[in-house]
Amino acid sequence: MSAKYDVIVVGAGLGGTAAAKTAAEKKLKVLLLERGRRPGDKQMSGSYLFRTITEEVFPGFEQADFHKGQIRVAGIDFRWMLDNDEKRYGVSVAPGAEVMRNWMTVYRNETDEWFAEQAVKSGAELKTALVTDLLWENEGAEGARVKGVVTDVGNFEAPITIDASGLNSLIAQRSGLADWGLDKVMLGLKYIYRVDGDLLRQRLQTYMDTDGVEVDWGATQMLCGSNPDHFGAHATGMPGRGIVSICFYSALKEMVEARVNIHQRAQWYLNQPTCKRLIEGGEFVYCNFHALAAGDMVGYVxxxxxxxxxxxxxxxxxxxxxxxxxxxxxxxxxxxxGELCAEMKATNDYSEAMFAKYEENWRNSWVGEDNVPEISVFMRDGGLNQVFSSMDDAVSYAFACKWENKSYPSIILGVIPKLLPVLPVLLEMPHLGRRAAEVGLKRAAPFMQLLGLWPSAGPNAPTSKGQ
Incomplete structure (x- = not known):
């Protein structure tokens, strides 16, 4: 017999537990399904959470026990690799611990379990189950709707199903809403090492912030590049836990085309001087994998x-x-x-128009504004490589001239032609700012209309909502 709920939430990660907790707080009967042995069991990503939004959704987050022994990263050292990774250009940004207090280092296997506990305390029912398909009403006919899920422990029905089961979601595929190709997915690999905490403090040169949190200035470089695959790698040391976390990400599309093995790439990163020194004398504990949308050239559904x-x-x-x-x-x-679920329950309105409000709301929010895969295309299709390559030619020429006692005016004259190859790339960049222009115009529209500088209606009039 199918169980009846107001809402079924699939996936007990951040999105799923936020939805389940919010709906349960509104007195809805919520079923939260998680395929792992426990929430957070299969997590490798999300080593950082933003303090403000997390505390808003899950009050008490800032004071939770899992923060003990964590570290605050006060800077990022970003490097772009060139010429078979023999050259690197980039920037080190270290605004200091106070600015970075909103960026909190965590272990998601700990935090996700805590988040699920908060959802359960709010009234949600947590069950371990593997969702394999959707249940439909009038499947294949006009007006068909989802009425629940099929799992390995039985079928469950509800007027609302929320899929928060990750990038490789079987539900999203079964529904026809999402079926990602290789250009969407990045494979993430994480190595965990156990290293003596005092040794880590010496290697990272940490200090204690005024709020009692240990701070790392960002001593380990974040290495990125597109040769031949688009990749990123970084390391985080946590002296209070005696743990070093090594993360490596590689774009699946380029990995397949270039026949690159992510473990080979990761071994290269482990042998980079700053990373090698960090784990020297340490004990390898485990590795795991995760599908991510980093460097995404597709964007949202x-x-x-x-x-x-x-x-x-x-x-x-x-x-x-x-x-x-x-x-x-x-x-x-x-x-x-979760809030929309409560509205549908309160009004007893489960029409398609009500579900469409969800999309309307996020498209007219900062989430919709942030859908900018064009920037990832620029990074992965050679544009950023060309910028840094031209920079490398100019810098190499300038240094070579200096060693030959050339004057700075003559060096500048010689550098200009070295930068010309990047002009075609720069001429293509205005479209990267298109979204910023659209957002700015939309936000300025009410003021412009008030001043009579833009028509209040018409096909080209900017609006503050829905466009």
Missing amino acids: SKSFLSGLLLVGDAGGFAQPVDNFGANVALWLGRMA
Whole structure:
């Protein structure tokens, strides 16, 4: 016999637990399904959470026990690799601990379990189950709607199903809303090492912030590049835990085309001087993998709902396409979905128009504004490589001239031709600012209309909502 709930949430990650907790707080009967042995069991990504949105959705987050022994990263050293990774250009940004206090280092296997506990305390029912398909009402006919899920422990029905089961979501595929190709997915690999905490403090040169949190200035370089695959790698040392976390990400499309093995790439990173010194004398503990949307050239799903179904977080490809900070997006969308569930329950309106409100709301929010895969295309299709290559030619020429006692005016004259190859790339960059212009115009529209500088209606008039 099928169990009846108000809402079924699939996936007990950040988006799923945010949705389940929000709906349960509104007195809805919520079933939260998780395929792992426990929430967070299969997590490798999301080593950082944003303090403000997490505390808003999950009060008490800032004071939770899992923060003990964690570290605050006060800077990022970004390097772009060139010429078979023999050259590197980049920038070190270290604004200091106070600015970075909103960026909190965590272990998601600990935090996700705590988040699920908060959802359960709010009234949600947590069950271990593997969802294999959707249940439909009038499947294949006009007006078909999702009415629940099929799992390995039975079928469950509800007027609303929220899919927050990750980038490889079977539900999103079964629904026809998402079926990602190789250009969407990045494979993430994480190595965990155990290293003596005092040794880590010496190697990272940490200090204690005024709020009692240990601070690392960002001593380990974040290495990125597109030769031949688009990749990124970084390391985080946590002296208070005696742990070093090594993360490596490689774009699946280029990996397959160039026949690159992610373990080979990761071994290269482990042998980079700053990384090698960090784990020297340490004990390898384990490794795991995760599918991510970092460096995403596709962007979000074109449609995030059906009658009876909402996509939240990675299930809808909602991780920010460039930097892959998706945890904050999942939290925000999960809360929004939970609030909409409560509205549908209160009005007894489960029409397709009500489900469409979810998409309308996120498209007219900062989430919609942040859908900028064009920047990832620029980074992965050779544009950024060309910029740094031209920079390398100019710098190499300048140094060579200096060693030959050339004057600075003559060096400058010689550098200009070295920068010419990057002009075609720069001429293509205005389209990267298109979204910023659209957002600025939309926000300025009410003021412009008030001053009579833009028509209040018409096909080209900017609006503050829905466009």
